[in-house]
Amino acid sequence: MRRVLAISATLAGVLVFGLACVASAAPTLEDQVYAIAKELMCPVCAGQTVAESSSQLAEQMRGTIRERLRAGQTREEIIAYFVSQFGEGVLAAPPARGSGLLLWLIPPLALGVGAIILQRFIRRNLSASR
Numbered sequence: 001m002r003r004v005l006a007i008s009a010t011l012a013g014v015l016v017f018g019l020a021c022v023a024s025a026a027p028t029l030e031d032q033v034y035a036i037a038k039e040l041m042c043p044v045c046a047g048q049t050v051a052e053s054s055s056q057l058a059e060q061m062r063g064t065i066r067e068r069l070r071a072g073q074t075r076e077e078i079i080a081y082f083v084s085q086f087g088e089g090v091l092a093a094p095p096a097r098g099s100g101l102l103l104w105l106i107p108p109l110a111l112g113v114g115a116i117i118l119q120r121f122i123r124r125n126l127s128a129s130r
Contacts, residue, residue, distance in 0.1 A: 029066065029069060029070070032069055032075075033062055033065045033066050033069065034051050035075075036065050036069075036075055036078055036079065037049060037050040037051035037058075037061070037062050037065060038050075038051040038092065039079060039091065039092050039093070040061065040079070040082055040090050040091065040092060041089070041090055041091065041092050042055055042057065042058045042061075043057060043086050043089075043090060044057050044058075045058065049092050050062060050065075061082070064081075065078055068081065079091070
């Protein structure tokens with residue numbers, strides 16, 4: 001009987017610990033607000049996301065995110081709302097289509113061209129020194 005009680009108590013403890021871990025892993029409302037705010041650029045700040053900015057507009061945008069999350073909207077719906085209000089320029093990571101595609105392609109292309117130029121420069125210097 002004691003052994004059954006000990007096993008039951010151990011299992012109950014493990015269950016409570018497991019539930020506590022799951023509950024602590026669930027993001028809070030403020031965690032969700034911060035995560036969405038990191039994906040949006042502040043329209044009035046130079047190079048700052050809504051999460052980083054202390055401007056009045058950024059504070060209003062975080063409040064709007066909070067309200068919309070409480071209303072049950074998803075991350076995608078909230079981001080779509082801000083894109084409809086401010087345009088795609090409000091996105092911290094531009095979409096990989098249209099003119100945004102250039103922003104994704106230019107850095108790797110520039111890196112490739114730079115590597116080719118560096119390789120030719122090194123070859124010329126090596127052949128000239130022989």
